[in-house]
Amino acid sequence: MIKVFDFLIDNPTDFSEAVQQLETTQVGSKVTFYNQVDDIKDFDFVVICVDESRGNPDNNTSIDFEHIKYAFYELQLGNWEISILDLGVIKPGNEISDTFYALRQVVNFALEHHTLPIILGGSQDILYSQYRAYDGVKYMINIANIDFKFDLGDSNATLNHESYLSHMVVNKPYNLFNYANIGYQTFYNTQEEIHLLDKMFFEAYRLGDIVNDIKIVEPVLRDADIAALDVRCIESQSVLQDEMQPNGFNNREICGLSRYAGLSDKVSSFGIYELQYLHSQTSKKLLGQILWYFVEGTQYRLKEIADVNNPNFIKYQVPVDNETLIFYESQVSRRWWIEIPSNLNNVNNKLKQHTLLPCDKENYLSACNQELPERWLKAKQKNEF
Numbered sequence: 001m002i003k004v005f006d007f008l009i010d011n012p013t014d015f016s017e018a019v020q021q022l023e024t025t026q027v028g029s030k031v032t033f034y035n036q037v038d039d040i041k042d043f044d045f046v047v048i049c050v051d052e053s054r055g056n057p058d059n060n061t062s063i064d065f066e067h068i069k070y071a072f073y074e075l076q077l078g079n080w081e082i083s084i085l086d087l088g089v090i091k092p093g094n095e096i097s098d099t100f101y102a103l104r105q106v107v108n109f110a111l112e113h114h115t116l117p118i119i120l121g122g123s124q125d126i127l128y129s130q131y132r133a134y135d136g137v138k139y140m141i142n143i144a145n146i147d148f149k150f151d152l153g154d155s156n157a158t159l160n161h162e163s164y165l166s167h168m169v170v171n172k173p174y175n176l177f178n179y180a181n182i183g184y185q186t187f188y189n190t191q192e193e194i195h196l197l198d199k200m201f202f203e204a205y206r207l208g209d210i211v212n213d214i215k216i217v218e219p220v221l222r223d224a225d226i227a228a229l230d231v232r233c234i235e236s237q238s239v240l241q242d243e244m245q246p247n248g249f250n251n252r253e254i255c256g257l258s259r260y261a262g263l264s265d266k267v268s269s270f271g272i273y274e275l276q277y278l279h280s281q282t283s284k285k286l287l288g289q290i291l292w293y294f295v296e297g298t299q300y301r302l303k304e305i306a307d308v309n310n311p312n313f314i315k316y317q318v319p320v321d322n323e324t325l326i327f328y329e330s331q332v333s334r335r336w337w338i339e340i341p342s343n344l345n346n347v348n349n350k351l352k353q354h355t356l357l358p359c360d361k362e363n364y365l366s367a368c369n370q371e372l373p374e375r376w377l378k379a380k381q382k383n384e385f
Contacts, residue, residue, distance in 0.1 A: 004040065004087075004105065004106050004109050005034060007090055007091055007102035007103075007105065007106060008034060008087055008088045008089065008090065008091065008106075009088050009089045009090075009091050010033070010034070010035050010088045011033060011066065011086060011088045011089075012066060015066045015069075015070070016033050016086075018070065019031055019033075019070065019073050019086075022073060022074060025076055025077055026073065026074055026075065026076055026077060027072060027073050027074070027075050027076075027077055027084075027292070027295075028070075028073035028074060029077070030077070030080075030082050030083055030084050031073055031084045031085075031086050032083070032084070032085050032086070033085075033086050033088070034085060034086065034087050034088060037085065040085055040087070040109065040110060040113065040115055041113045041115065042083070043083045043084060043085040043115050044082045044083050044084065044115065044116065044298075045082065045083070045084045045085070045115065045116050045117075045118055045295070046084075046085045046086075046087050046106075046110050046115050046116070046117050046118070047069065047084060047085070047086045047087060047118050047120065048087045048090060048103065048106055048107070048117055048118070048119050048120070049063070049065040049069075049087075049088065049089040049090065049120045049121070050089070050090045050099065050103055050119060050120070050121035050122065050126055051063055051065070051089050051090065051092055051121075051122065052090070052092055052096060052099040052100075052121060052122050052123065052126060053122030053123045053276045054096050054123065055096060055122075055123035055124070055125035055126070055159065055160040055161045055164075056122065056123035056124075056125075056160070056161040056274070056276075057160075059274075059276050059277060060122070060123070060276065061276045062276070063120075063121075063122055063275045063276050063278075064278075064279070064284065065089060065120060065275075067281075067284050068120065068275065068278070068284050068287050068288065069086070069120070069288075070288075071284045071285045071287060071288030071289075072287070072288035072289075072291040072292060073288075074288070075288060075289070075292050078292075078295075078296050078299065079299070080295065080296075080299050081299075082295065082299070085115075087106065090102050090103055090106070096125075096159075099126075099129075100126070100128070100129035100132075101129075103119070103126065103129045103130070103133070104129050104132050104133045105133075107119070107129075107130060107133035107269060108133040108134075108135075108136070108137060110269075111133060111134065111137045111138075111268060111269065112137060116268060116269065116270070116298070117130075117269045117270070118269075118270050118271075118272075118291065118294070119269065119270070119271040119272070119273075120272055120275060121271065121272070121273050121275065122273065122274065122275060122276050123160070123161040123273065123274065123276075124147075124151065124161045124164065124228070124230050124273040124274055125159050125160050125161045125163075125164045126271065126273055127143075127145070127164055127226075127228050127271055127273060128159060128164040128167055128168060130226060130228070130269060130271045131143065131168055131175075131176070131226060133269070134175060134225065134226075135173060135175065138175075138225065139175060140175060140177040141175050141176055141177060141225045141226060142177055142178040142179075142180070142223050142224045142225050142226070142266070143168075143176065143178070143179050143180070143224060143225070143226045143228065144180045144182060144217075144220050144221050144223075144224035144226070144227050144228070144261070144267075145179070145180070145181055145182065145227075145228045145229075145230070146182045146183055146227075146228065146229045146230065146233055146249075146254075146257055147181055147182070147183065147184065147228075147229075147230040147232075147233055148183060148184060148185045148188055148207070148230070148232060148233045148245060148248060149162070149184065149185075149188050149189055149230075150165060150181055150184060150189050150193050150194075150197055150204070151163065151164055151165050152165050152166050152193050152196065152197070153165070153166050154166065155167055155169065155170045155171075161273075161274070165179065169200070177382075178201075178202065178203065178223070178379075178382075179197075179200075179202045179203070180202065180203035180204070180205070180217075180220045180224070181197070181202075181203065181204040181205065182205050182210065182217050182220065182221075182257065183205065183206075183207045183210055183233050183248070183249060184204050184205070184206060184207065185206075185207050185245070185247060185248075186206065201378040201379075201381050201382040202378075203220060203375065203378065205217055205220070207233075207247065207248065207249070210249075210253075211249075211253065214253060214256055214257070215360065216360070216362075217257070217260065218260050218263075218358075218360065219335075219336075219357075219358035219359050219360055219375070220358075220375075221257070221260040221261050221263075221264050221267070222260075222263070222264045222265070222266065222335070222358040223264075223266065223357065223358045224261070224264060224266060224267055225266055225267065225268055225269075226267070226268075226269055226270075226271070227261035227264070227267045227269075227270045227271070228270070228271045228272075228273065229254075229257075229258070229270075229271070229272045229273065229290070230273055230274050231272065231273070231274050231275060231277060231278060231283075231287070232244060232245060232248075232274050232277060233245070233248050233249055233254075234248050234249055234250075234251070234254050234283075234286070235247060235248035235249065235250055236248075237250070238250045238251040238254070238282075238286065239251075239278065239280055239282055239283035239286055240280045240282045240283070241277070241278070241279070241280050241282075241283060243277065244277065251286055251289075254286070254290060255289055255290055255293045256293070258290045258291075258293040258294045258297070259293040259294065259296060259297040260297065261294055261297065262293065262294040262295060262296060262297020262298040262299075262300075262301075263297040263298075263300060263301060264297075264301075265301050265302065265303055265304060270294055272287065272290070272291075275287070302332060302333050304330055304332065304333060304335070306337055306355075306356040306358070307355075307356070308328065308339065308355065308356065310328075310330075312330055312331045312332050313328040313329065313330055313331070313337075314328065314329045314331060315327070315328055316328070316329065316364065318364070318367040318368055320367050320370050320371070320372055321370070321372070323372070325338060325339075325367050325372075325373075325376070326338065326339040327339075327359070327363075327364045327367070328356065329361075329364075335358070335360075336358070336359045336360050336361055336363065336364060337356040337357060337358055337359060338356070338357050338359045338363060338364075338373065338375075338376050339355060339356055339357075340355060340356070340357050340376070340379050340380060340383060341380065341383075357375060357376060357379050359373060359375060359376070363375070363376070
C-alpha cells in the first residue's frame with residue numbers, strides 16, 4: 001500500500017467523538033475514521049477534505065469541514081448498506097502542486113480499489129487533480145460539472161479556479177473525452193467561450209433550461225465518470241448568503257442533480273468545491289443534504305450494461321434525412337440510449353467504449369419528428385474529428 005495516510009491530518013478529537021456518539025439510525029454510525037484502520041480497501045466511500053483555496057485569489061479563507069460533515073453525518077440513514085471512511089484533511093503543501101499531488105495519490109488509490117471518493121474542497125482548480133487521478137486507471141474520461149461558469153480561462157496562465165478546463169484540454173495525457181457544463185448562466189460567460197466550448201464538441205446546458213425540466217441532464221450525468229459541483233451555482237436565497245449568486249439552482253434542484261449523479265452507474269468520484277464561500281448554518285445543512293442525496297442515489301444503481309446485445313433492451317430504428325438513428329430502451333429502467341456510428345476509417349476510434357450514448361425518450365420522439373439530437377451530433381462529430 002502507498003503511504004496514503006502520510007498526506008492526512010486527523011479530524012479534531014471532539015468532532016470524531018461527537019460523530020461516534022450518534023445513534024445507529026444516523027449516517028454517522030456508518031463512519032470510520034482513518035486512525036482506526038490500516039487500509040481503505042474495504043469501504044464503499046471515502047470522504048476527503050482538501051483545505052486548499054489558493055487557486056481562488058478572491059476568497060482563500062479556511063473551510064469549516066467539521067460542521068459540513070456533521071450536517072451529513074447527523075442525518076437519518078436511508079435503506080442503505082454502506083460503509084464510509086473519513087480521511088480527515090489533506091495537508092496543504094508548500095505549493096499548490098504539492099496539495100494536488102497528495103490528493104491525486106489518495107483518489108487514485110481509492111479508484112484502483114473500487115472505493116468511491118467524495119471530495120470536499122476549496123478552489124475548484126482541485127477538480128484538475130481529481131481528473132488527473134484517473135491517469136493509469138481509465139482512459140477517456142467524461143466530466144459533468146454543475147457550475148455557473150465554464151472556467152476555460154487561459155491555458156498559458158497558471159492553473160487556477162477559472163482556467164482548469166483549458167489545462168485539462170491541452171495537458172498530456174489527453175484523457176478528457178467529454179466535458180459537460182450543467183447550469184451555466186450566459187451573463188457570466190463570454191460569447192467567445194460559448195463558441196469555443198461548442199467548437200470542441202463539449203456540452204453546455206443553461207440554467208433556465210434545466211430549471212424548466214431537470215430531467216434533460218439525467219443522461220449527461222449518467223454518462224459521466226466524474227461529477228463535480230461548484231457551490232456558487234446555488235442561489236443566494238437557498239443558503240441565506242448575500243454573497244452567493246442571485247440566480248442559480250434552488251435547494252431542491254441541487255439535491256435532485258446530486259441524486260442523478262449518485263444514480264449514474266459510471267460516476268466513480270464526486271467533488272464539491274468552493275466550500276470556503278459557505279458560512280451560514282443553512283448552507284452547511286444544505287451541503288449535508290446534497291451529500292445525503294448523492295449516497296441515496298448510489299444505493300439505487302441498476303448496474304445496467306449499456307450494450308447493443310443486452311437482452312433487456314428494445315431496439316428502435318428511426319430514419320432521419322440520410323441517417324438511420326438506432327435507439328435502445330431498457331425494459332428494466334425505461335432509460336434510453338442512442339447508438340453512435342463507428343468510424344470504420346479510424347481504427348483508433350475514440351468512441352470504442354462509447355458505442356451507446358445515454359439519451360432520453362424526448363430525443364427519440366424528436367427523431368421521429370425528423371430532428372437530429374444535439375448530443376448525438378456532437379458525439380458523431382467528435383468521432384470524425
